[in-house]
Amino acid sequence: MSLRVSDLKVYYKTLKGQVKALDGVSFEVGDREILGLAGESGCGKTTLGKSLIRMDGRMRHIGGTVELDGEEMPIGDDRRMNAFRFHEVSLIPQYSMSALNPTRKIGKMVAELLHSRGVALDAGKLRGRLDAVGLPHEVLDRYPIELSGGMKQRVVMVVSTLLDPSLLIADEITSALDVSTQKAVAGALAAFRDDGLVKSMIFVTHDLSLTYQIADTIMVMYAGKLAEKAPAKEIVEAPRHPYTRLLINSLPEVGVRYADRKLTGIAGSPPSLLNPPKGCRFRDRCPLAFAQCEQEPPVVEVAPNHSVACWKA
């Protein structure tokens, strides 16, 4: 088992109190597995990704453990995490345009970055990685402004994985790209896993149909908690949690027309995590809610590798 997260709680400290962005999440990612993480905005996806690599000043590690390759990661301790950061776990951020230094050529920037981690630049390896994502070697002599959005995103992908991390977190990396670039970037990401450059991967996105293309397992989160986790095919073909079903029903597909079949969004909005409601957090928006939902549903394994947190599942 590559990554094991047990009962992880990460809260944001604000003037009004603690925002319970991650409230007891447990899951595992196996070797050579791509875990797709889906959910609406504000359900804790990005917080989960960030807490595995670097907590910002407002985030507090309240409880739970994270184990990577059998070793516990001190995620609450910024200084001790330095040993793990980029060597063991790495992140591809969403906005590649703002991740690159505009005043440096790409090649120089990569060398400086590696120097800051105390590693010498291996030019052959860097060129090999550029080939792997389908970028010409000339990009090393270019400034970021000379590259397109998809190319910048791929440069950031190469930089994030140069130190061969075991776990790679890709946070909404394709949302700003158009469809054909999206496909190329997602393909390059899957190739990282296939070529063994990274051992496991967490792919964060709100687009279920894209996750379905590359993920082995999909985990759906709602309001800081796990709603459902199952193999990608099962989530899409036989979802058990009402939230997953509604999420899938709200996806337009090519060929679906307003005149033929009107899609519906999910009424209401996710609850405030400052004072999350007791019991099932999806209760207020759920079409199936009944009296028992006032108690919190446990995460139950309803089929092999298929866990759901719903009383009606």
Added chain:
Amino acid sequence: MLKLDNVTKVYRVGAFGGKTLTAVGDVSFDVRPGEVVSLIGESGSGKSTIGKMILGLTPVTGGSITLDGVPVAPGKEYYRHVQGVFQDPFSCYNPVFKADRVFQMIKEAYYPGVSAKDWAVRVNAAVRDVRLDPDQVLGRYPHQLSGGQLQRLLIARALLLDLKLLIADEITSMLDASTRIDVLNLLAELKERGLGVLYVTHDLSLGTYLAERTVVLRHGRVVEMGETDKVFGNPLHPYTRQLLAAVPRLHASWEEAEPVTDCPYHRGEASGGLFEAEEGHFVACARLESCPE
């Protein structure tokens, strides 16, 4: 209603404007009342430039844009009938003022004679039209509202005018999956009330969901256009096929489309008319008749 005839836009680029870049070349299509036309293209295909030219935000280099036969003249009278909504709702509001100030600005500019009481009734009706609860959204600051709410308020603002045409430029790309559908359904309701909508997007599935007709752009030129069913049911241009194949779908894995090779349109070099493949379905492929496909 809205008609574009051989519209061309050339930008001057480089130091001292020494070079030129044709962002839009020879684009002709029309939008009728009660119809959604989706304009589909990748980044740099000129789709936003077309939207801007229709809104009069940037001048046209060649060709003409007419609304009900009258050439587009940006000004108060024109904006009474044509309005635009853009991608990022957060940057459309001034963060130090309450969000409903955008309605007040419409009143000051267009309806100075309407009494405050009557205006409040109209604002409430427009806000309800976009399926928001006036009590929840009026009197709030932009940061207190969600992206979907802000985007819908901008549509409500446009509805207060005597609107004929709405330019919706990537209005759903910053919203998440479930809010996205709510906004799209709202556009569909507006369409049923007789409004013409030009829906600019790079997302094919969103485009096909709403639109009666679709225009596919590449490098500023129309590669394929016509009724949505025909364009996507029977895509003829290799570029359209490639786009379709790249759309992630839920129940099927990505298919490999044949690569687009050696097509003068693909390289953006060729110019020429559109070829009518079947009724109401136009393809810009110079080689279509001799094409082995």
